[in-house]
Amino acid sequence: xxxxxxxxxxxxxxxxxxxxxxxxxxxxxxxxxxxxxxxxxxxxxxxxxxxxxxxxxxxxxxxxxxxxxxxxxxxxxxxxxxxxxxxxxxxxxxxxxxxxxxxxxxxxxxxxxxxxxxxxxxxxxxxxxxxxxxxxxxxxxxxxxxxxxxxxxxxxxxxxxxxxxxxxxxxxxxxxxxxxxxxxxxxxxxxxxxxxxxxxxxxxxxxxxxxxxxxxxxxxxxxxxxxxxxxxxxxxxxxxxxxxxxxxxxxxxxxxxxxxxxxxxxxxxxxxxxxxxxxxxxxxxxxxxxxxxxxxxxxxxxxxxxxxxxxxxxxxxxxxxxxxxxxxxxxxxxxxxxxxxxxx
Amino acid sequence: xxxxxxxxxxxxxxxxxxxxxxxxxxxxxxxxxxxxxxxxxxxxxxxxxxxxxxxxxxxxxxxxxxxxxxxxxxxxxxxxxxxxxxxxxxxxxxxxxxxxxxxxxxxxxxxxxxxxxxxxxxxxxxxxxxxxxxxxxxxxxxxxxxxxxxxxxxxxxxxxxxxxxxxxxxxxxxxxxxxxxxxxxxxxxxxxxxxxxxxxxxxxxxxxxxxxxxxxxxxxxxxxxxxxxxxxxxxxxxxxxxxxxxxxxxxxxxxxxxxxxxxxxxxxxxxxxxxxxxxxxxxxxxxxxxxxxxxxxxxxxxxxxxxxxxxxxxxxxxxxxxxxxxxxxxxxxxxxxxxxxxxxxxxxxxxxxxxxxxxxxxxxxxxxxxxxxxxxxxxxxxxxxxxxxxxxxxxxxxxxxxxxxxxxxxxxxxxxxxxxxxxxxxxxxxxxx
Numbered sequence: 105x106x107x108x109x110x111x112x113x114x115x116x117x118x119x120x121x122x123x124x125x126x127x128x129x130x131x132x133x134x135x136x137x138x139x140x141x142x143x144x145x146x147x148x149x150x151x152x153x154x155x156x157x158x159x160x161x162x163x164x165x166x167x168x169x170x171x172x173x174x175x176x177x178x179x180x181x182x183x184x185x186x187x188x189x190x191x192x193x194x195x196x197x198x199x200x201x202x203x204x205x206x207x208x209x210x211x212x213x214x215x216x217x218x219x220x221x222x223x224x225x226x227x228x229x230x231x232x233x234x235x236x237x238x239x240x241x242x243x244x245x246x247x248x249x250x251x252x253x254x255x256x257x258x259x260x261x262x263x264x265x266x267x268x269x270x271x272x273x274x275x276x277x278x279x280x281x282x283x284x285x286x287x288x289x290x291x292x293x294x295x296x297x298x299x300x301x302x303x304x305x306x307x308x309x310x311x312x313x314x315x316x317x318x319x320x321x322x323x324x325x326x327x328x329x330x331x332x333x334x335x336x337x338x339x340x341x342x343x344x345x346x347x348x349x350x351x352x353x354x355x356x357x358x359x360x361x362x363x364x365x366x367x368x369x370x371x372x373x374x375x376x377x378x379x380x381x382x383x384x385x386x387x388x389x390x391x392x393x394x395x396x397x398x399x400x401x402x403x404x405x406x407x408x409x410x411x412x413x414x415x416x417x418x419x420x421x422x423x424x425x426x427x428x429x430x431x432x433x434x435x436x437x438x439x440x441x442x443x444x445x446x447x448x
Numbered sequence: 449x450x451x452x453x454x455x456x457x458x459x460x461x462x463x464x465x466x467x468x469x470x471x472x473x474x475x476x477x478x479x480x481x482x483x484x485x486x487x488x489x490x491x492x493x494x495x496x497x498x499x500x501x502x503x504x505x506x507x508x509x510x511x512x513x514x515x516x517x518x519x520x521x522x523x524x525x526x527x528x529x530x531x532x533x534x535x536x537x538x539x540x541x542x543x544x545x546x547x548x549x550x551x552x553x554x555x556x557x558x559x560x561x562x563x564x565x566x567x568x569x570x571x572x573x574x575x576x577x578x579x580x581x582x583x584x585x586x587x588x589x590x591x592x593x594x595x596x597x598x599x600x601x602x603x604x605x606x607x608x609x610x611x612x613x614x615x616x617x618x619x620x621x622x623x624x625x626x627x628x629x630x631x632x633x634x635x636x637x638x639x640x641x642x643x644x645x646x647x648x649x650x651x652x653x654x655x656x657x658x659x660x661x662x663x664x665x666x667x668x669x670x671x672x673x674x675x676x677x678x679x680x681x682x683x684x685x686x687x688x689x690x691x692x693x694x695x696x697x698x699x700x701x702x703x704x705x706x707x708x709x710x711x712x713x714x715x716x717x718x719x720x721x722x723x724x725x726x727x728x729x730x731x732x733x734x735x736x737x738x739x740x741x742x743x744x745x746x747x748x749x750x751x752x753x754x755x756x757x758x759x760x761x762x763x764x765x766x767x768x769x770x771x772x773x774x775x776x777x778x779x780x781x782x783x784x785x786x787x788x789x790x791x792x793x794x795x796x797x798x799x800x801x802x803x804x805x806x807x808x809x810x811x812x813x814x815x816x817x818x819x820x821x822x823x824x825x826x827x828x829x830x831x832x833x834x835x836x837x838x839x840x841x842x843x844x845x846x847x848x849x850x851x852x853x854x855x856x857x858x859x860x861x862x863x864x865x866x867x868x869x870x871x872x873x874x875x876x877x878x879x880x881x
Contacts, residue, residue: 138694179695229703233726237676240669244850247682249843254835258827261570261611262849269850271661293725294665395690403686411681412693418676418701 127154128437129171131161131192133181141178145426149176152430158182170194174433180207189216197436199429200446202416203227203283206338206365210448220446221432224282226424227416231335232286234415235363238387239331242359242409243270268330268357268384271295276329278322278345279336279364280306287333288314299325326353331361338365348373352382359385363415366392375401378408389415559586560869561603562631563593563624565613573610577858581608584862590614602626606865608858612639621648629868631861632878634848635659635715638770638797642880652878653864656714658856663767663847664718667795670819671707671763674791674841675700700762700789700816703727708761710754710777711768711796712738719765720746731757758785763793770797771881780805783814791817795847798824807833810840821847 130153134140141149149155153176161168174197175184182188184198195218200208203224213220241247244267252260275291277284280302288298291314298316300306305318319325322345326332332354336342346360347370354360360383362369371392377383385407394413402408416422428444436442562585566572572589573581581587586603593600604624607616609632614620616630621644629651632640637654645652673679676699684690684697707723709716712734720730723746730748732738737750751757758764764786768774778792779802786792792815794801803824809815817839826845834840848857860876867874 136696138692138696140696142696229727230701233672233702234676236726237669237672237678240665241673241678244666244669244846246669246673246841246843246846247679249846250679250841253827253842253844256830258830259570260827260844262844262846263574263611263854265844265846266849266851266854267846269662269852270665272852290722290725293722294668295661395685395693398688398690409678409682410685411678412685412690412697414676414681414693414697414699417698419698420701422698 127152128173128433129154129156129168130174130176130433131156131158131172131182132176133158133178139179139181141176142422142426145423148426149430152434165191173197173437174199176429176433177201184208184213186212189213189218197221197433197442199432199436201425201429203231204338204365205446206367208446210446214448219436219442221429221436221442221444222446223425223428223444225444226421226428228282228286230418230421231283231363231415232290234389234411235283235287235333235335235361236290238361238363238389238409238411239275239333239359240270242361242385242387243268243273243331247409248406270331273297273330274299274328276300276319276325276332277316278325278332278334279342280316281335281337283363284333284335285310285314287335288316296331299329301325322350323353326350327355329358330355331359333361334364334368336364336368338367342368344368344370346370346374348377351377354383356382356384358383359387362386362388362390364390366390366394371402378402378405385409387411389413558603559584560605561586561588561600562865563588563590563604563607563614564610565590571611571613573608574854577610577854580855580858580862584866597623605629605869606631608861608865609633609640616640616645618644621645621650629653629865631865633854633857633861636770636797637878638799642878646880651868651874653861653868653874653876654878655857655860655864656876658853658860659848660714660718662850662853663715663795664722666821666843666847667715667719667765667767667793668722670793670795670821670841670843671765671791672702674793674817674819675702675705675763679841680838700791702763704729705762706731706760708732708751708757708764709748710734710757710764710766712748713767713769715795716765716767717742717746719767720748731761733757754782755785758782759787761790762787763791765793766796766800768796768800770799774800776800776802778802778806780808783809786815788813788815790815791819793818794820794822796822798822798826803834807837810837813839817841819843821845 132141132155134157135146136143156168156172161172169191170193172192173194175182175195177184177198177200179201189195189212195216197219198208198213199221201223203222205220205222208220210220245265249265252265271294274297277287277298277300280288280300284300288300291298298314299319300316301319301322306316311318334346336345345368351373360374374386378386387409389411390413391402391410396402402410432442432444562581564573564578564581564587566589567578568575578587585606588600588604593604601623602625605626605628607614607627607630609616609630611633621627627648627650630640630645630653632652632654635654635656637652640652642652684693703726706729709719709730709732712720712732716732720732723730730746731751732748733751733754738748743750766778768777777800783805792806798820806818810818819841821843822845823834823842828834834842848854864875
């Protein structure tokens with residue numbers, strides 16, 4: 105049997121689990137490099153799964169198609185389309201890294217009976233931290249200051265880099281989910297006045313714990329905030345939530361911070377209002393597309409900070425994400441309730 | 449004990465809560481609370497300065513407006529603490545106990561002279577701040593003084609030192625016979641020879657309250673930016689060579705990490721308050737241990753030995769004054785004690801760190817990274833090894849570079865200078881050791 109398996113698969117070994125049974129086959133995109141599954145995660149993953157890279161799959165489609173039961177989607181790869189779904193008849197679970205699922209066609213997956221999971225809690229603290237980092241860096245002109253401090257020209261004074269205070273300012277959080285609430289917890293320590301807009305109002309204890317004031321109309325939040333932070337998920341309802349009208353409602357001294365998805369903002373409108381100083385500045389961890397084309401106007405603006413979608417980019421968090429995804433896949437394959445399942 | 453709160457008049461408009469947030473002692477706050485309660489006839493106030501302002505107006509001008517209803521309270525930008533007093537005629541003279549007396553001085557007699565380096569320019573006082581000074585003083589620039597020494601020398605009773613300028617040397621002190629006070633903008637006075645100045649019978653004041661929030665904020669900003677590799681990330685995001693974003697590009701966590709604060713004064717304590725919200729484990733080292741309630745409020749653990757703090761911290765933040773005792777406080781030994789994954793953040797003074805030792809430590813990855821708002825000198829020479837490292841963030845001493853802080857520093861300095869000139873209790877005098 106072993107000999108047969110070797111010949112069929114062309115693999116040098118068959119992985120066996122703790123009880124000696126064969127480990128489930130899980131499809132991944134690649135290992136290592138700039139996009140692949142992290143090499144230091146392999147040891148853990150290989151205890152639970154037989155990892156099949158896209159390349160290995162394409163070389164041995166006939167055998168592997170039947171056996172692949174789950175997809176470990178690390179940063180949107182491998183891409184799952186109808187073609188792939190049709191060729192993986194026994195696919196049960198797709199575990200997606202991160203919290204956003206706007207890149208997945210949930211309806212399609214559901215129609216094939218495939219369950220989906222994400223990692224909402226693993227990313228929440230790092231993303232909230234990063235939101236604060238962007239707000240502070242933008243307001244205090246940290247990146248400009250750094251460039252001044254290391255540039256060949258030394259004729260400058262701190263007055264050339266005069267920023268605005270974060271402490272005591274008004275922060276408007278659009279989207280008070282797990283991440284938004286953690287931002288509020290942090291902002292409170294800076295004595296910020298916190299306004300929030302959400303589909304549903306949070307309960308009184310949650311509100312008073314962070315001193316947050318509910319704004320039923322987003323307009324009220326936009327008009328009063330010195331910093332507007334977007335922490336909503338991308339859905340058809342939040343697509344271009346912040347457009348020209350919303351940007352014009354903001355104070356001319358306000359800063360927009362986006363840690364959700366690029367498409368939540370009407371990017372062209374944003375370029376225009378920044379150029380015309382309708383708002384003061386923007387700090388974006390997310391854009392559309394990522395990365396922006398190299399000639400995009402946002403890349404050249406002094407009052408814009410852009411970071412390469414790194415709000416959850418820490419070693420510990422990525423490891424936790426991987427462990428969460430492993431758990432979700434295992435539960436799905438055993439027919440148990442899936443932790444962090446994404447329901448339609 | 450306090451008939452009028454020290455620190456000038458703006459604080460009179462702040463509620464007890466606002467005073468506490470500024471990190472003032474509880475006796476101070478209680479006194480302020482009682483004072484304002486009595487004077488303004490209010491039983492309860494939530495720190496909204498407009499309410500208090502109107503109450504104060506009611507007190508000084510009996511026919512003035514009644515307290516506005518909540519809906520009329522203007523939403524003031526950025527909850528700016530402290531009204532711009534010098535702009536408001538009804539509040540003129542708030543810096544002394546007898547408002548009328550000061551108004552008389554301003555109307556008829558000459559204002560006391562204050563020396564500044566310059567108006568505007570690279571190192572001069574910002575123009576909007578000069579306008580503030582002009583409401584209380586006859587402002588004389590160094591150039592004007594030098595061109596007209598005979599006339600000006602007797603007029604100058606004070607010097608407003610802004611960004612360490614003008615330099616106070618023996619020659620200057622000798623040429624100003626009526627100089628009574630040097631009002632420094634900012635809290636650090638390591639650029640002033642306190643002993644020499646004292647020998648001339650001149651007092652020195654600084655502005656510890658105005659700087660605290662903004663400096664604590666920059667400490668947090670640097671810690672977050674360094675840990676999460678924000679500056680590097682920005683460079684990647686805009687670089688012409690970037691075709692896609694790598695997913696294996698990682699920083700280190702701030703939440704739940706251990707922060708070691710060296711120097712738990714006003715600013716250090718505010719850093720602790722902010723770090724607590726990030727669920728950080730907070731250690732601190734200080735000349736004196738803080739009271740139990742203060743420690744508990746931020747969850748800080750005292751490290752009597754600095755070595756203990758260095759060995760356990762993921763982030764080491766320096767928030768001390770520069771004195772002979774703290775000069776090169778962090779040297780090769782201290783850097784060697786830190787974790788190889790640790791980050792050093794300096795928001796005090798460059799000379800507190802042995803810079804050569806830090807270069808070596810960063811090059812050899814003895815520590816992970818550094819983030820410095822201050823260096824020695826400022827700015828660094830362009831060929832300094834710091835500028836070539838990729839695990840360092842340097843900012844051009846912007847700890848208090850906010851519109852609000854810089855204005856508050858000027859107001860605090862003005863209040864201190866006027867207190868000296870009017871023979872009143874001085875809010876923030878600095879004494880030579």
